[in-house]
Amino acid sequence: MKNLIPILVLLLFLVSCISKSPTLTEQSKSETDPLPNWSEGSSKSVILDFITKTTTFGNAGFLPESDRIAVFDNDGTLWSEQPMYFQLAYAIDFIKKESTNHPEWKKTEPFKSLLEDDIKHVMEGGEKALVEIIMASHAGMTSEDFQKSVSDWLDSATHPKTGKPYNQMIYQPMVELLEYLRANGYKTFIVSGGGIDFMRVWAEKAYAIPPYQVIGSSIKSKYEIVDGEPVIIKLPELNFFDDKGGKPIGIHQHIGKRPVLAVGNSDGDYEMLQYVTAGEGPRLGMLIHHTDSIREYAYDRNSHIGKLSKGLDDAAQNQWLIVDMKSDWKNVFNIK
Amino acid sequence: MKNLIPILVLLLFLVSCISKSPTLTEQSKSETDPLPNWSEGSSKSVILDFITKTTTFGNAGFLPESDRIAVFDNDGTLWSEQPMYFQLAYAIDFIKKESTNHPEWKKTEPFKSLLEDDIKHVMEGGEKALVEIIMASHAGMTSEDFQKSVSDWLDSATHPKTGKPYNQMIYQPMVELLEYLRANGYKTFIVSGGGIDFMRVWAEKAYAIPPYQVIGSSIKSKYEIVDGEPVIIKLPELNFFDDKGGKPIGIHQHIGKRPVLAVGNSDGDYEMLQYVTAGEGPRLGMLIHHTDSIREYAYDRNSHIGKLSKGLDDAAQNQWLIVDMKSDWKNVFNIK
Numbered sequence A, B: 001m002k003n004l005i006p007i008l009v010l011l012l013f014l015v016s017c018i019s020k021s022p023t024l025t026e027q028s029k030s031e032t033d034p035l036p037n038w039s040e041g042s043s044k045s046v047i048l049d050f051i052t053k054t055t056t057f058g059n060a061g062f063l064p065e066s067d068r069i070a071v072f073d074n075d076g077t078l079w080s081e082q083p084m085y086f087q088l089a090y091a092i093d094f095i096k097k098e099s100t101n102h103p104e105w106k107k108t109e110p111f112k113s114l115l116e117d118d119i120k121h122v123m124e125g126g127e128k129a130l131v132e133i134i135m136a137s138h139a140g141m142t143s144e145d146f147q148k149s150v151s152d153w154l155d156s157a158t159h160p161k162t163g164k165p166y167n168q169m170i171y172q173p174m175v176e177l178l179e180y181l182r183a184n185g186y187k188t189f190i191v192s193g194g195g196i197d198f199m200r201v202w203a204e205k206a207y208a209i210p211p212y213q214v215i216g217s218s219i220k221s222k223y224e225i226v227d228g229e230p231v232i233i234k235l236p237e238l239n240f241f242d243d244k245g246g247k248p249i250g251i252h253q254h255i256g257k258r259p260v261l262a263v264g265n266s267d268g269d270y271e272m273l274q275y276v277t278a279g280e281g282p283r284l285g286m287l288i289h290h291t292d293s294i295r296e297y298a299y300d301r302n303s304h305i306g307k308l309s310k311g312l313d314d315a316a317q318n319q320w321l322i323v324d325m326k327s328d329w330k331n332v333f334n335i336k
Helices: A004-020 A024-031 A042-055 A086-101 A111-115 A119-124 A126-136 A143-156 A172-183 A196-200 A203-207 A246-254 A267-277 A310-318 B004-020 B024-031 B042-055 B086-101 B111-115 B119-124 B126-136 B143-156 B172-183 B196-200 B203-207 B246-254 B267-277 B310-318
Strands: A069-072 A187-195 A214-226 A229-240 A261-264 A284-289 A321-324 B069-072 B187-195 B214-226 B229-240 B261-264 B284-291 B321-324
Touching: A042 A172, A042 A284, A042 A321, A069 A172, A086 A111, A086 A126, A086 A143, A111 A119, A111 A126, A119 A126, A126 A214, A126 A229, A143 A196, A143 A229, A172 A187, A172 A203, A172 A261, A187 A196, A187 A203, A187 A246, A196 A203, A196 A214, A214 A246, A214 B246, A229 A246, A229 B246, A229 B267, A246 A267, A246 B214, A246 B229, A261 A267, A267 A284, A267 A310, A267 B229, A284 A310, A310 A321, B042 B172, B042 B284, B042 B321, B069 B172, B086 B111, B086 B126, B086 B143, B111 B119, B111 B126, B119 B126, B126 B229, B143 B196, B143 B229, B172 B187, B172 B203, B172 B261, B187 B196, B187 B203, B187 B246, B196 B203, B196 B214, B214 B246, B229 B246, B246 B267, B261 B267, B267 B284, B267 B310, B284 B310, B310 B321
Parallel strands: A069 A187, A069 A261, A187 A214, A261 A284, A284 A321, B069 B187, B069 B261, B187 B214, B261 B284, B284 B321
Antiparallel strands: A214 A229, B214 B229
């Protein structure tokens, strides 16, 4: 009996240790801010409340994991899009490099203006010129060759304002939001007007979004055996334009289910937010408003790139959250 | 000092308990067969060896989780496809039900033969007739209406041979393989000639494959606001035919990365297996050979549905595994 006393004391001590020790999850919840680069305020509260509401079992807004689908535009929403879409910068560099093999480009628009560095004139050609340039930077290549070409470009090209590689110009607050959503059982998808294969080269490293969760514009391709090797060859023909009303179609084709959260930054994202937020149950639509001319760029209603006008007009009525980049984000980039 | 002895004894006992107790994973590995409906033999060994090799850190064939992508045909690979593709059975029932609203169908093929129950004549119309029938069973509906229509059909229609709902006629050994791959960090995708939206209605429940991991043939659609509600409306125009050389294209469009494991059952899967197994590193191509006329169906070279001829000819040279349904599978279905 006497010998049992220290054993009982030890057992009580062990039980008390176990019951007092907080789990790792509890510790993280109380001590760590999941969105450290979002300033305290109503935007951050709306986001955190939505995630808590949809992931707390028993809450009226609770969603099973299979319904936790969030979609994000890319250009101007996850990374910068000024002074021109980064994919256009890639395509221009590619076309200049390849121009010796294409003497006809010197005589035909939009290539002529491009080779003469008259980017303003190129942009006046609108969507049609943009698509032609993007297609010329793909066509005839195998999918592997294209990946390598983009990857090599990212290793060497730098942004004219920051002098940093383009794939460092991603928004740190958005990376945090993507991570926090995934930690709460959400699947995160990109739904961008940009080229699907262009984004897939670097999106996994930048955002931890795998290639099969990237949706974008695409050109047609064909399957062929070349020198005994099966390859995918890119063709100079538009397959799908993932912008405006194309975004809900792209979502339907690739995801097959209406997401519950959508984030964009321009009127090209209007229909995506409209489609997502019109569904039943809890919904959240967000627009990133570029208000920070010092740390990034300030533009909206009159911008050629990323024009945001109708979205601003209708945000209140649609109950969409407008994120003010200048006041809502503590840091914009996490540039090394 | 005397009091410390029982404490030390207790501590030794606790340490010995902890070190001896097998973890749950070890227990499962030693006591549970992950593929209970696969007979012991070379097919099962090849599959288990491939999964072990690609998921054992330090092994020459080890793959990071981001590369563990497996693709599966559906009709004849994950569920039955006889005596006709199940989606055709759905479309026939739909067209018969809708025929009063379409008097023109009585005069035009392939609808005329279909309404006269002359399915043999319908099938003689080949791919073109099939596509017309499938499209007629979608067009003009919203994506939600179509989902409901398929779901209602599955609740009432039964297979002519077994008398069971079509979505119970899934192959239990394949369900086990899908589960075991996922337990080992693989992502599982369907890549089928069947309709993408038809499969998405029931694939998550049947195979635990979410809608965004289903790839299939599709018709075009448009985004519209109807009575104030944003909807996706299906159009009577083919968007993508996910068969033969279309399968690698569908994989490239949706996954954006070459998978390492592909399973099919017909020559329509030839290019998918060719594309997947030609990549570098460890690869596995498998063809399900329908050899069981008693428990399922026996067919290959001369079948109109699921013809398998070139695949059988080239399997050895391509190092593809031929799974013999009769001898390799202990049970075919898990019918309730």
